[in-house]
Amino acid sequence: MNNSRLFKLQAGPLLRYLVPILLIYSFTVLVPLVLSFYYSLQNESVTQFVGLQNYMALVKDSDFWFSFKNNIIIAVICVIGQIGIAFVISSFFMTNMLRMASLHRIAIFLPVVLAPVVTGYLWSMIYNYRLGILNWFLNLFNMEPVLWLDNPDYVLYTVSVPLVWQYIGLYFIIFLAGMQNISKDVLEACEIDGANWYKKTVFVIFPLLRNVMTVALTLCITGTLKVFDHIYVMTGGGPGRSSMVMAQYAYNNAFTMSRLGYGSAISIGMLILCAIIVLVMFKWIGGEERG
């Protein structure tokens, strides 16, 4: 066909156009990655090559696995909280009863644009023992004030709440876009067949959103596995290690304990664990599709 050359990709120009972006990419992503792998093979003060010694220590480090466990708990909370709540809210948007939809949309999306550090400070004020709004509220009902960020039994859950709160809006927008792409014919057909809101959502919309859901799950899980800013601001991983996550642990090792080699090993370990989790997730979702 004659017009096919219009769409033919030529290697030469393609590479040339890619050069700037590849350069930036390698400076900001590849070089640091290779560097931190290189550092991870060095001793604490990066003066001597020690081979895989840091990784051997990492595998045996109970604090690292403890923070990994915390990451998993936060990921589960966020998947249920962020994706679950976002899905429910966006399915409400598909009904005809909602008024002032754009106002709600903005209000729900607003937290997403806040910087994580700001969210962290905002919530540490909300959780504040003396001045926080939560304890003020409890006080109205003559209840004892709660040490939201000091109790190791539930500090992990309290630091997860701001994460859920902030990112509901993001998944809400993704789902809403996905739902609006579902053909009106299908929805009308099921309404004519007498499906109520619940049946329409569960049996029609949800299966049709499978691809969107995959994207949302990937974003959510990878995002929460590398969570840092919120927790750094609110507790710094404390009290003790009760709200420690992998990224915070790497930061502490590299920058407060001056163990750059080990800190780098932690971040490479983090990368490997995240990759495994995402691969397993893809396999699981993909396998279900075929079955």
Place this chain on the structure above:
Amino acid sequence: MKSRKRKTIIMLSTCLAVSLTLFGCSEKKAVNENASAAESSTDKITLTIGHYDVDKNGEIFREALQEFRDENKNINLVEEAVPHDAYRVKMTTLGASGELPDLFVANGSMLIDYIPKGYVGTLNEALDADPAWRDGFLPNSFDEFTVDGNIYGVPTAMFTVHMIYYNKKLFQQAGISEFPKTWDGFTDAIEKLKAIGVTPIAMGNKSNVPVGSTIFSTLADRFTGTEWFHEMKAGKAKFTDAEFVSALTQLQDLAKMGAFNPDINSIDPSQARTLYFNKQAAMIIDGAWAVTDITRDGPEDIEKSTGLASLPPVPGGKGDPLAVAGGSGWSVAYNAKLTGAEKEAAIKLLKKVSNEEYGRKKIERNGQPPVKVTDYDKSKLAPLSVEYFQFMEGKKFTPIYDIQLNPALVEVIYKGIQDLLIGGIQPADLAKKIQTIQDSQQ
């Protein structure tokens, strides 16, 4: 032709992108260097100095640097100043890559990190060449910056990090006539203060350093004695020793009896100080720098009713019952790569920020200089400052944990203390954990 032009454009744009990124990383430095390049003649010496004295407390240091500039027109002094916490992180990173400034402010723990790498120059020669300068310092003020007899830094201050500031009026209200002199009296006082509805001791330990530094360093020394500390550093004594464990236990007992504010691990020291200013707390435990803060920021009646004390002796302790954790803490050091005229200029600057003249200015603004100051204008001092110098008369300094131990060990002990305060870990288990890290360091 065309393709060459395109190539040039691509090259230029990548250069721009890269330089923008680099420029963003060290904007301030780049600007300063440009400025210096523009004005420098051939024989002008450029020195960079890294420090964190950017706030009100650092005014004296900045003034001294400015004076140095005015006096030495041939030296171009470039400041690389960031706030304290950011400075620590920045210096750890620079230390890892070996790109330290020509002169820098460093504490003992940082020097332990740099010295083996050969980044820090020694000062023995320069000190011996100028005996008047050398002998002007207070005894032991070089201890934290000396390794194997080599001196690596000039102290910037000498003070205690442990001082109990207590509100005399609240103490009277609770029926305590004077600050208790025994441990039982101290725990008694805590109960009485609780009974009148105030927090006995307000602390902000969110960053996990304050309690470890200002209480635990002193409390541990009361139990173990300073000798133990040196043996432990040499690997002869262990953290699992009974004395150290009982210090941890004693601290946990204090927390258990409700001596501290319940939100101790989620607020910072300035919030704790607010509790003290609002008379919601009867004591704060903080370093000597709080003298300046209380006189400057505190309400007048609080300033007047504040008394100074230190922890009472503990039963069965091996340490000096009156000693407090303290020392010089921070020093100014110079980069080992400086030679010749640059090195001379650096030494000159070190003298500028550590001579008696500088000490006098510091003391008259309620600071605690590391040098002997014979005559100064006492009327310029705040009453609390005068009381401080009286209190410190004849007191011995014991090691500050976060200054004398390496950073990894400090983190484990101090994070552990956070855990200890909320009952998340038992003293014996924590001691074992600390010892494991200590073993892995050798």
